[in-house]
Amino acid sequence: MLALVRPWHYFLRRWPPEPHTSFDLFITNFYYFMFHYFRKAAGVPQEADSPANTQRREFLRYAGYSAATTAFLLSACKDADVAPGASASRAAKLGDVIKLGSGDVAVLNYAYALEQLEAAFYVKVIAEGPLTGRERMLFTDIRDHEIAHREFFKNALGSARIPDLTVDFSMINFKSRLSIIDAAQAFEDTGVSAYNGAARFLKDVGYLTLAGKIVSVEARHAAYIRDLFIQNNFYNTVTKDTALDIAKTPGDVLNIIKPFVVEGFDLRDSGLIG
């Protein structure tokens, strides 16, 4: 009944909505329907259903947010609305394709790519975002950790490293604390699942040790950020029965981050498939 009387509180306590009961499913879809019905009735133009927006929606849905939230967060995100120059560089996506190398170098470059993305995100968060107090202090830490990780991989890889990636954060509203936390949560969870899913490909025990040292820090980031949004939400990516975190394949992860990186990735010959 709470759902009908105080819907916002209902959602906050059960966010992200992993429907446990058919009532959860019903109420989530009901509010999704009402949200879109009223927006349409009010004359708000509906988001363009573009492949890029589908990917952005998938990225946010990966973070656990329902169709209603993704619609809300993407409502300002039309393909025609990207930052100046980005639409030109979008065309570059078809031309610039990054190969990661092979063997352990491919795994390190994969990690380097993700750390580049995360570092660039947090640099923008601190430079442009409205965070204050302890949040600003801890997000600054996170920024510095990601810079440390990125530069570590850059030095470790030396001439075998991939080039600097071109990031595209045009769909993230850096003036909105909520938008920042949403995206940060998704980036960190993705990072954890990426490291967990990539370790199997490593042949050198030293690299495995280093990956292990980093992934737990990313998990700390993820837990802190998740708790910021909803109390006690630190764990929400675990599988229900075994309380294990989630590992994703490099292919899946690179697909998830595709909307945020102009360059494409070619995993053939990298050894990171299968």
Add this chain to the structure above:
Amino acid sequence: MNLLNLLNNISEQDSEVYERLDTRRKAMREFGSMGKKLALTAVPLAFGAMFKKAYGQMPRSVFDVLNFALLLEYLESDFYNAAMPSVPFPNMGNRQGFGIITDHEAKHVKFLIAAITGAGGKPIAKPKFDLSGGAGSGNGPFKNAFTDYNLFLAVAQTLEDTGVRAYKGQAPFLLGTGDVLTAALNIHSVEARHAAHVREERWKHNLIPGLKPWITGNVAFVPGGLVDANYSGEDMTVQAGISITNINGFAVSGEAATESFDEPLTTAQVTALVTPFLAK
């Protein structure tokens, strides 16, 4: 699974391994189809089945690793189970968060037992613990952790941070073991999430200056030096010969450098830290 690598390593030890596994092609094909059917979390059982088929037992080191992890999960699980009914949580929110952690640790115990058993191994029985940290006296320094919320938070923080370091130290033994390594890392990152949550809860409750979701230097933030050994070695600023402080001209402080990387503990180090909790 990194099956090729594993099979190559085995064939160096046992040239008849492929015959034991039927033809190599058949073994690969069987594993290929198994991989599609089973979730990552279930495959330790399939991995074990392969070795059981070939040798009648798992490689000893992997069993040792999983049983070591099981020992730690038994300890954490018992600690939280004992704490939940008696610790005076300030509010429902705190209690709920620790209820979630308690549930996770219980599930980790079950998962590890199933993984070891399914692979044909023998999971260790739960030892008798002295949760006060008194090696059986019941009068150790953490005796009041079950009635004093502050001490409970300190012990929980230490258990989680140490658990992360313990898993990290065991991971190298699982190099190339595919799904077993992945499962271990998946537990490891959950423990890190626990640690961050507990640390932030501790900061919110006690407002300890400098305490963050990540580990700064080798500082435990637990008075009396009670758990300094659990944080020893966390103050590294050089990784694989690369200095992290102000790396490549970026303003990364020494503290941030130590925070960016969590450090492993060896089997011996973890054993020493766990010993006071074993009732002899």
